Amino acid sequence: MILLIDMDAFFASVEQAHHPHLRGRPVIVCGDPGRRGVVTAASYEARPFGVRAGMPLQQARRLCPDAEYVEGRPEKYVALSLQLLELYLRYTPDVEPFSVDEAFVGLPPPGVRTLEQAAAIACRIQEEIASRFGLGASIGVGPNKLVAKLASGVRKPRGLTALDEEGFRGEFWPRDVEHLWGVGPKLAVRMRSLGFKTVGDLAHAPEPVLRGAFGVIGPQLRAAAWGRDDTPLIPYHQGVDPKSMGHEVTLPEDCDDPEFLEGTLLRLSDQVARRLRGEGWVGRTVTLKLRDRAFETLTRQRALPDFTDDHARIFEIARALFRIAWKRDPVRLLGVSVSGLERSPAGQGELFTRDERGRLLVRALDRVRDRLGEASLVPAGSLTHRRALGHVPFGALSARALERKSPLGGGH
Amino acid sequence: MQLTIQQADLAFAVGRALGSVSSKSPLPLLSCILLEAEAGSLRITGTDLDVTTAVTVPCTVATPGRVAVSARHFNEVVRKMPRGPLVLSVTGGQCEVRYGDGKGWSKFPIQDAADFPRIPDLKADTRVSLGGDVLSRMVARTIFSASSEETRPMLNGVLVQGGDKQAVFVATDGHRLSKATRKGAFSGLAKDGVIVPTRAFQTVSRIAEEATSPVELQVAGARNQAAFTAQVGEYRVQVLTRLLEGPYPNYEQVIPRGNPREMRVRRSDLMEAVDIVASHADNVTRQVRFSLRPGRIGVSSATELGAGEHQLDAQYAGEAMEIGYNAGYLMEILRSIPTEEVVFRLNTSLAAGVIEPVGALPEAEEEMLCLIMPLRLPDAAG
Numbered sequence: 001m002i003l004l005i006d007m008d009a010f011f012a013s014v015e016q017a018h019h020p021h022l023r024g025r026p027v028i029v030c031g032d033p034g035r036r037g038v039v040t041a042a043s044y045e046a047r048p049f050g051v052r053a054g055m056p057l058q059q060a061r062r063l064c065p066d067a068e069y070v071e072g073r074p075e076k077y078v079a080l081s082l083q084l085l086e087l088y089l090r091y092t093p094d095v096e097p098f099s100v101d102e103a104f105v106g107l108p109p110p111g112v113r114t115l116e117q118a119a120a121i122a123c124r125i126q127e128e129i130a131s132r133f134g135l136g137a138s139i140g141v142g143p144n145k146l147v148a149k150l151a152s153g154v155r156k157p158r159g160l161t162a163l164d165e166e167g168f169r170g171e172f173w174p175r176d177v178e179h180l181w182g183v184g185p186k187l188a189v190r191m192r193s194l195g196f197k198t199v200g201d202l203a204h205a206p207e208p209v210l211r212g213a214f215g216v217i218g219p220q221l222r223a224a225a226w227g228r229d230d231t232p233l234i235p236y237h238q239g240v241d242p243k244s245m246g247h248e249v250t251l252p253e254d255c256d257d258p259e260f261l262e263g264t265l266l267r268l269s270d271q272v273a274r275r276l277r278g279e280g281w282v283g284r285t286v287t288l289k290l291r292d293r294a295f296e297t298l299t300r301q302r303a304l305p306d307f308t309d310d311h312a313r314i315f316e317i318a319r320a321l322f323r324i325a326w327k328r329d330p331v332r333l334l335g336v337s338v339s340g341l342e343r344s345p346a347g348q349g350e351l352f353t354r355d356e357r358g359r360l361l362v363r364a365l366d367r368v369r370d371r372l373g374e375a376s377l378v379p380a381g382s383l384t385h386r387r388a389l390g391h392v393p394f395g396a397l398s399a400r401a402l403e404r405k406s407p408l409g410g411g412h
Numbered sequence: 413m414q415l416t417i418q419q420a421d422l423a424f425a426v427g428r429a430l431g432s433v434s435s436k437s438p439l440p441l442l443s444c445i446l447l448e449a450e451a452g453s454l455r456i457t458g459t460d461l462d463v464t465t466a467v468t469v470p471c472t473v474a475t476p477g478r479v480a481v482s483a484r485h486f487n488e489v490v491r492k493m494p495r496g497p498l499v500l501s502v503t504g505g506q507c508e509v510r511y512g513d514g515k516g517w518s519k520f521p522i523q524d525a526a527d528f529p530r531i532p533d534l535k536a537d538t539r540v541s542l543g544g545d546v547l548s549r550m551v552a553r554t555i556f557s558a559s560s561e562e563t564r565p566m567l568n569g570v571l572v573q574g575g576d577k578q579a580v581f582v583a584t585d586g587h588r589l590s591k592a593t594r595k596g597a598f599s600g601l602a603k604d605g606v607i608v609p610t611r612a613f614q615t616v617s618r619i620a621e622e623a624t625s626p627v628e629l630q631v632a633g634a635r636n637q638a639a640f641t642a643q644v645g646e647y648r649v650q651v652l653t654r655l656l657e658g659p660y661p662n663y664e665q666v667i668p669r670g671n672p673r674e675m676r677v678r679r680s681d682l683m684e685a686v687d688i689v690a691s692h693a694d695n696v697t698r699q700v701r702f703s704l705r706p707g708r709i710g711v712s713s714a715t716e717l718g719a720g721e722h723q724l725d726a727q728y729a730g731e732a733m734e735i736g737y738n739a740g741y742l743m744e745i746l747r748s749i750p751t752e753e754v755v756f757r758l759n760t761s762l763a764a765g766v767i768e769p770v771g772a773l774p775e776a777e778e779e780m781l782c783l784i785m786p787l788r789l790p791d792a793a794g
Contacts, residue, residue, distance in 0.1 A: 306561060307696070342696055348738060349785030351764060352586050352661045 001118035001141060002233060003105040004148040005088070005125065008136035008157035010101035011077055012043035015070050017134040026067035030057055033069035037250045040072045044157055056250075077101075080133065087128060091121060094235045102152075104145055106233045115141060119162040126160060142168065146229030149181055168227035173200030180224055187214075199225050245281065246289075246337020247271045254293045254330035261331055265318045266311075267382035268336040271374070273311035274366060281341045282307035286317040289335030290325055297333075300325045307342055311379070314338060413477025414501040415449045417469070419493050419511065421647070422454070422500070425467040426487045428649060429458035431615050432465040433483040444480040446528045447500075447507075449473045454500075457531060458483055463612045464531050464652040478525040481507050489518050531652065534639045536630035540574055540600030544623030544642060546775075550581040551617040553592035553780050556744040558610045559585030569609040569656045571663075572629075574601020582663050583610075588741045589663060589783040590748065596777060606631055606638060607660055612653035616640045619649045631655070667783060668764055671757040673730035675704060676770060679754045683746050685711040685722035690739030692718045698740045699787045704733040704758075713739075735761040736787035745782045750774060761786055 007013065011029040016022045026046035031037040039060050042051040049064035060067070081100045088095045094106030105125075107118050122139040129137045140152030141162035154161040154171060163171060172179060178188045180199050194213055196202045202210075203225035210218030223229070247268045255261060265288075276283060287301040300321040308314065318336045369377055429445045437443050437460065446457040451473060457466040479502050490498075490509065499510040507520045542550075551570065559567035564586070573580040579598040582591045608616075620627050623642035631638045636657065641650045689700050692713040703710040706729055712721040735758065746754065751769035758765045767782040 304561070348587055348697070348787050349762060349764070350586050351584060351589060351666045351783065351785055 001107045001112050001115065001143060002145055002148040003107065003118065003122050003125070004098070004140045004142075004145070004152040005084075005103050005105060005122075005129075006138050006140070006152045006156075007084070007101040007129075008138055009041055009043045009047075010135075011041035011072055012046070012070075013135050014077060014080055016043060018076075022068055022070070026051070026064055028057075028060055028064065028067045028069050029072045030060075030069060031250070032071055033057075035252060042067075084129065084133070087132070088125065091125065094233055096233050096235060104148065104233050106235075115143075115162045115164055119160065122160055122162070126158070130158075142227075144227075144229040145231050145233065146181055146224055147227050150179070163227075165227040169200075169203070172227075173198060173203060173225075175199050177202055180221070182221070182224060190214075242279075242281070242341060244287070244337050244339035244341065245272055245275050245279075245283070246287070246335055247275075248289055248333060248335025248337075250333045251331060254332050256328055256330045258326075261326070261334065262319055262322065263382040264334050265322060265336060266315050266379050268334060269315035269318050270311040270379050270382070272336050272338055273309055273314050274369065276309040276338060276341075277362070277366060278370075280343060282309045282343075283338035283341045284308070285338065285340040286314055286321070287335075287337045287339060288318050288321040288325065289333070289337070290322070290331060291333035292329045293332050295332070298325055301339075303340065307340075308338075413447075413449050413479055414474040414499070415454060415471045416474070416497050416499050417454060417471035419490070419495050419498050421469040421471065422498060423487075423491050423493075424644075424647060425454065425456040425469045426483070426490050428467045428619065429456040429465050430483045430487050431458065431618070432460055432463045432651070433458040434460035435484075441480060441523055441527050442529070443483055444523050444528065445483040445486065446478065446480050446525060448478045448525075449476050451476070457528075459529055459531065461529060462609065462654050463615060465615055466531065466650045466652070468648040468650075470646055475501075477502060478528075479507055480523040480525045480528050481520045482523075486520055489520075493518075532635075532637075534630055534632050534637055534652065535635070536632050536639070537634070538600050538602065539628060539630045540579075540598050541626040541628045542579065542594075542598075544620040544625070544627050546594055546778075547627050547640075548617045548620040549775070549778070550579070550592045550594060551613050551620070553748050554581045554583040554590045555610060555613055555617070556583070556748065557585060557588050557590040557782070558583040560610075561585065566607060566656055566658050566660055569607045570613055571605050571607050571660045572601065573603060573605030574598035575603050580605070582660075584661070584663060584783075587738070587785050588745065589666070590745065590780070591663070591667075591782070592778065592780045594775075594778050601629070601631070602633070604658075605660070606633075607656035607658055608638060609653060609656055612638075612640075612651060616651050619644065619651065623649075666764060667781070668757070668759060668766060671759045671763075671766060673704075673733065673758040674728070675709065675730075675756040675758065676727040676753055677709065677724065677756070679746055679749060679752060681724045682711075682754070683743065685724050686739050686742050686746070689713045689720045689722050690743075692720050693739050697787060698738045699736050699789075700739045700742070701789060702733075702735045702737065704728050704730065704735070706730075706732075730758075733758070733761060734789060735765075736789040737784060738787055741784055745784060748782070749780065762788060 012027040015027055015029060027043040028039055028046055028051060029041040030039055037057050039051060039053050039055045039057060041053050046064050046067050051060045051064050077100055085095055085097060088103060088105050092105060092107055096104040098104055107121060112118050118141045122141050126137055126139055129135055136158040138152050138156045138159040140148045142148040142151050143164060147163055147168045151161040151163045175198060177183050177191045177196060177199055196205050202221060205222060207219055210222055284307045285301055285303045287299055289299050291297045302317050302321055365377055433443060442460060448455045453468050454471045455466055455468045493511045501508050507522050508517055510517045554570050558569055567585055571582040576597055576599050579594045619642055622644050624645055625643035627640050627642040629640055636655045638655055639650055639652045686700060689711045692715055693699055694715050700711055700713045708723055709726045710721055710723050745767050749769045750773060751771055753770035755768050755770050756765055764783050764785050767784060
């Protein structure tokens, strides 16, 4: 049996738990309330106004002008997230963090055989989260990760939903295909065009049709519609390797100044490279993300012939992609990420670009920023027009740096 | 167009021209070779627009003409035809080849030769000639170090420099470097040199090996083009290439002159050790560890694949030292050196090391040197 524990409006709830005056009020967590950006999290009190995570802050202000706008403190959330994982580990060693506010918890036999037994444990975990941290969690219980994940969304907040495959079908077959995990808006449109409107339709779709339309994932989607999934749970202590590392930033205002935009790309590339180095990774695919004022988002990527953690090389590619992709419309958001990650090789020396002195310099610069913060040193090229980004974009701190600050420091 | 040609001559020309035909070309015509018959000779050209090979072979031309045929298919069939005279003619929109005194024939669909990319005549401003064997050796001693990384295109080739006293070939990918020199007057070549793409040199090198004349290198600096021309018996082979744009990094600056530690070892012993031990090395880093001790070195590797160690005698008098290398780089370097012994001139475990032959090369006018950057070992300081 598997549980998916999803913290209810996690960031907003943490703020409410720590600041009593926010309790019972609509709370909107964001990057920097004085700036533009997007809603990072909205408390349940803010949701009836239509505020959702990912929405532009300006829109949130129109919908819910009286909400409390709170600047997010990622280090606090990560620290709490780690404490929650510790709590789950007391029940079972099979804990897989899925995101900062979600975790899969495996309850293997012989202890737990039935859905009811698993649900009873889920209930105890839910109570413990409430009493120790003052936070709400919604838990889904199921025979596999897919059912657990989807069940967790059935009743929120503080819901507990246990479904076996049969129960899953009863609950989800009447629902639209988007409700199935892994079916995004684009996939849903294609499915509807093939006549599959509900999860039940998909479950009864002829396999050759699905294979023809969606390739290898076709049969997997059909299996998912039946509530079948054999994705293994990867326990936390075995480590979950990241698939990519990236940074993005919503610009202070929509901008079509190439110098400023490329300066921002340099800054983002520098942050990504720094995080790669900090956590001992190298990557070989650079992805550029570009969002215009109409919220049209475009991503472009290019692979390098080898692995890198060098900001100059990441920037070179990001800039080349930007120069091809950008149609000179004002840009709202820029992002740079690196994927295709591998553990950093033991450090192949470079004859030219990164001589030993250069490498030592990069390490020294990293140490300065570890101690004095990200803004203490930035690439000069990112300071165009003196409109440097005054604050660190959300998530710019490395997990390692955060862990050092957390009470569970050094927990590797 | 009609001509009579020996099968061996046609097969040679088609085979060499095919070397410059890209296997996956966006333009159908670029998967073709161009056949041009003029008084007494047939010229066959293959190109991928970057590198072009043109081979001129003797034949008896009855009617001159030009035609383009599918390179791979034409080569495959002509290669198998019996030795002796072939009659090649274009009739009814097809290219027909008759062999064995009327014993057999093959027909090939043709493409309009007028659309075939025009191969410009090279307006050379400098020229120099090198023995075919010299050229192929110099290429073999350097080309493996060239980079295939798109982000530094100037490293995707071999730097060729001339001068009054010597010719120098250099290739590097930023992790290792190899340099080959030949004493002599090569003043036809500029001192700052030209960068010949790796692919062009692969083609040239094959022709240089079989050349019966010196290979003439002509450079049209203004157009960034070069041509290598040689005779192979009666055949005239020309390889035209676009040159890579520099600037090439200042390689002299990174060759350490006074590395204090010297380690001499039998090349074949070391290759055997590295080859065995590297079977356990990580697929990405290919890391092997050298443990230098007075009089011997240990080569070792340990990953989840397995572990291994190999001890061998070496002349080394310095203090104990641990240093990591990419086994692939090492093997390529060691393979390129022809002498029985090699010497490593080392500084620290993080600094560039020099690997050189011990004693003179078989050709007294030639020298070579390789550089390799170590891999930082996980337990190393720094």
